[in-house]
Amino acid sequence: MVLKLFFPQCCNTADSGLLVGRWIPGHNSAVVLAVIHYPFIPGQVKKYLSELQSQTQVDLTVLGSWSMPKEGQEGMDSFLKDLSTIFPQECWLQLSREIGKRGFTCQVVQNNGRLLQDREQKNGEGDKIILIHYDQRKVMLSQLHPVQDVGQKSDVEASELRLVFQTVAQSQPLFFLDKYDDGPLKLSHWQSEGREASIIAELLKQASVPVCIFLTWLLSLWYWFCMVLKMLFISSKLSTCVQSVYRAVHFRTVFSPKKAGTHVEFMRKANIFVSFLVDIALGLLLISWLYRENRISKLADTLVPVADRVAKELQELLEWLMGAPAGLKMNRALDQVLGRFFLYHIHLWISYIHLMSPFIERILWYVGLSACLGLTFALSVLSDIVALLTFHIYCFYVYGARLYCLTIYGLSSLWRLFRGKKWNVLRQRVDSCSYDLDQLFIGTLLFTILLFLLPTTALYYLVFTLLRLVVVLFQGVIHLSVDFINSFPLFAIGLRICRPYRLAEGVKFNVLCQEPGTPLHLMMEINPLKCSSVLQCYRTPTYSCYPKDSWAALCKKLFVGELIYPWKQKTDKTD
Amino acid sequence: MAEEEFTDINGNSISLDCQTHSDFCREFTVTSPKLSLRKVMVYTCFVWLFAYAVFFFTENTAVLSSAIILTLAGMMIHIHFVKVDHETLLIIGSLGVQLSSSYASGRESTIFIEMNKLKDIVINEAVYMHSIIYYLCILIKDPADPETVTSVVPLFQSSNPRLNCLVQVYRSCQEILAQSR
Numbered sequence: 137m138v139l140k141l142f143f144p145q146c147c148n149t150a151d152s153g154l155l156v157g158r159w160i161p162g163h164n165s166a167v168v169l170a171v172i173h174y175p176f177i178p179g180q181v182k183k184y185l186s187e188l189q190s191q192t193q194v195d196l197t198v199l200g201s202w203s204m205p206k207e208g209q210e211g212m213d214s215f216l217k218d219l220s221t222i223f224p225q226e227c228w229l230q231l232s233r234e235i236g237k238r239g240f241t242c243q244v245v246q247n248n249g250r251l252l253q254d255r256e257q258k259n260g261e262g263d264k265i266i267l268i269h270y271d272q273r274k275v276m277l278s279q280l281h282p283v284q285d286v287g288q289k290s291d292v293e294a295s296e297l298r299l300v301f302q303t304v305a306q307s308q309p310l311f312f313l314d315k316y317d318d319g320p321l322k323l324s325h326w327q328s329e330g331r332e333a334s335i336i337a338e339l340l341k342q343a344s345v346p347v348c349i350f351l352t353w354l355l356s357l358w359y360w361f362c363m364v365l366k367m368l369f370i371s372s373k374l375s376t377c378v379q380s381v382y383r384a385v386h387f388r389t390v391f392s393p394k395k396a397g398t399h400v401e402f403m404r405k406a407n408i409f410v411s412f413l414v415d416i417a418l419g420l421l422l423i424s425w426l427y428r429e430n431r432i433s434k435l436a437d438t439l440v441p442v443a444d445r446v447a448k449e450l451q452e453l454l455e456w457l458m459g460a461p462a463g464l465k466m467n468r469a470l471d472q473v474l475g476r477f478f479l480y481h482i483h484l485w486i487s488y489i490h491l492m493s494p495f496i497e498r499i500l501w502y503v504g505l506s507a508c509l510g511l512t513f514a515l516s517v518l519s520d521i522v523a524l525l526t527f528h529i530y531c532f533y534v535y536g537a538r539l540y541c542l543t544i545y546g547l548s549s550l551w552r553l554f555r556g557k558k559w560n561v562l563r564q565r566v567d568s569c570s571y572d573l574d575q576l577f578i579g580t581l582l583f584t585i586l587l588f589l590l591p592t593t594a595l596y597y598l599v600f601t602l603l604r605l606v607v608v609l610f611q612g613v614i615h616l617s618v619d620f621i622n623s624f625p626l627f628a629i630g631l632r633i634c635r636p637y638r639l640a641e642g643v644k645f646n647v648l649c650q651e652p653g654t655p656l657h658l659m660m661e662i663n664p665l666k667c668s669s670v671l672q673c674y675r676t677p678t679y680s681c682y683p684k685d686s687w688a689a690l691c692k693k694l695f696v697g698e699l700i701y702p703w704k705q706k707t708d709k710t711d
Numbered sequence: 712m713a714e715e716e717f718t719d720i721n722g723n724s725i726s727l728d729c730q731t732h733s734d735f736c737r738e739f740t741v742t743s744p745k746l747s748l749r750k751v752m753v754y755t756c757f758v759w760l761f762a763y764a765v766f767f768f769t770e771n772t773a774v775l776s777s778a779i780i781l782t783l784a785g786m787m788i789h790i791h792f793v794k795v796d797h798e799t800l801l802i803i804g805s806l807g808v809q810l811s812s813s814y815a816s817g818r819e820s821t822i823f824i825e826m827n828k829l830k831d832i833v834i835n836e837a838v839y840m841h842s843i844i845y846y847l848c849i850l851i852k853d854p855a856d857p858e859t860v861t862s863v864v865p866l867f868q869s870s871n872p873r874l875n876c877l878v879q880v881y882r883s884c885q886e887i888l889a890q891s892r
């Protein structure tokens with residue numbers, strides 16, 4: 137069997153000492169975490185290791201000895217051999233390196249005193265040991281994907297690399313003591329190359345807890361207000377309210393004083409926080425653009441003429457429909473009735489807009505300020521304004537659709553009567569039925585009337601459905617962009633670009649140059665996650681607006697005349 | 712190290728390089744033919760002549776600048792994402808197998824498959840249109856269920872060497888896999 141040894145790069149030039157690490161269960165391999173230098177007292181080493189074991193839940197042991205002899209330090213070999221009796225192990229590793237040579241030599245002493253090397257020399261093969269060099273700091277900070285929960289799989293089934301990464305990440309307390317500290321033990325690990333700390337980061341960490349508590353209290357008020365709003369029916373239709381509820385829920389997760397336990401929770405918190413900051417920044421940018429040169433007043437001033445223009449266009453459209461649109465011949469009486477009915481509605485709408493016009497500028501000025509809550513809010517408000525301004529188109533669509541729907545249902549039922557059949561509601565199928573003469577007479581008469589009125593109602597329905605679809609499309613585009621801003625994991629992408637080793641998809645091996653007589657040396661580097669996998673993995677779940685129906689179902693609904701609400705929002709309850 | 716003359720399935724000549732780092736560690740590199748200068752010149756001249764003809768009729772200089780930008784962008788995308796320079800298979804007994812593709816711009820994309828996920832390395836046949844193609848592939852298994860093959864990873868997809876080359880790589884890999892079982 138081949139023995140695999142994971143050796144940290146920072147210990148390549150460490151002075152002679154003891155190797156501390158962990159044997160990976162189930163795979164014939166070991167991870168070296170640090171080197172304890174001479175002089176040391178074996179009792180203190182054992183005590184320190186057992187303390188750390190209880191603290192980190194990692195079974196740290198002394199793996200063997202490391203010797204890099206300097207001048208005047210001969211005679212270490214016999215000293216090193218004696219050490220194996222002080223720390224009884226199944227396998228004792230003896231790594232040594234000479235100055236000027238790049239390869240290490242490694243000997244493994246089994247419990248019964250047999251050297252692995254002896255066996256190999258008989259067969260004429262080299263050492264069956266692989267030395268894998270790894271960058272300790274990067275492996276400690278990195279997270280292997282796909283992320284698995286701790287304790288989900290037993291150690292034996294987990295892959296070797298995952299166990300190595302877990303071991304290094306969980307052994308953080310081992311890296312607190314250094315060879316420059318005044319303690320009983322002098323260790324060498326990645327911190328020996330230079331301790332990293334930042335006063336600003338420490339101060340921020342200390343200050344964050346009271347700030348979080350205060351913000352949580354503020355947000356609970358906002359959340360209570362949003363819940364009250366949610367009770368009203370109309371607020372569930374306004375996308376602004378939906379967006380504010382959604383944001384409130386998110387902030388509760390972000391600003392809770394509890395520290396994030398797992399990697400997934402931490403990434404989610406960070407993503408929400410960063411996307412919120414960017415949202416606010418974009419919103420403030422929008423405000424500064426809108427309110428400079430008083431653009432908002434100009435916008436308000438153009439709003440009423442635009443609404444007037446839309447109404448005038450609709451009036452012209454109805455006049456066209458009341459004539460002979462596209463050369464089709466309409467039923468004059470029905471045409472006049474419907475046309476006048478819709479014209480009267482438009483007249484009401486215009487009067488309403490004119491009534492509101494003095495207040496519009498003020499309202500818009502204050503509503504524009506709400507963009508400071510974020511760009512997503514501004515977009516939601518825009519979507520709501522568009523919905524309110526095109527309310528008459530929505531009403532016309534509902535009227536036209538209902539009329540058309542009634543016509544179609546009537547026609548289909550009377551067509552069945554015409555052929556002598558009937559719809560059986562109990563069995564949900566078409567059955568034959570014998571009708572009386574007067575039933576047949578009335579039925580045929582009504583059928584003929586409806587059939588000849590069909591082109592008129594169908595045309596009105598078609599025109600208003602097209603208008604409604606245009607408005608729905610515009611709203612859909614706004615909702616999609618809001619959804620995109622909400623769910624895009626900015627922090628994860630930034631981490632992938634600036635610190636690619638933190639999100640690891642796997643590892644890469646490079647073979648380091650060989651010297652005869654030394655075991656195989658490999659360099660293990662971290663293979664970062666692809667950007668598309670980052671997006672897929674860390675996308676914040678949102679109340680995404682997705683099309684409720686497939687294209688076929690939508691076309692069928694349009695043909696029959698059912699009212700369509702193409703964008704469905706995911707609610708908390710599972711539908 | 713050993714270098715021999717091989718061809719790929721389309722008849723272009725490729726080269727195979729085997730390096731033995733140790734008893735249980737071998738590296739195979741298949742190098743594809745380099746980007747042909749003649750083809751690049753032909754494509755560029757074609758696109759630019761076409762753009763010049765369009766410019767002759769429309770008298771709009773934007774056509775020329777867009778043709779230049781298009782050619783440059785197309786070339787950069789081709790050498791960075793499409794043109795593979797060499798593909799490497801590094802097999803380390805009892806650790807795993809590493810596949811790496813190196814593109815003409817120097818970009819490398821690497822996958823490492825651990826030994827406990829690797830069931831076997833085999834040569835498969837595929838029927839493609841009128842021809843039968845042999846390809847080397849790795850059978851992946853789930854460590855919890857060692858008998859089922861969960862997926863198949865084909866090797867040397869861009870260089871497509873022929874059977875004689877594949878057999879050499881296959882024999883070497885099987886020697887190492889036999890040791891680690």
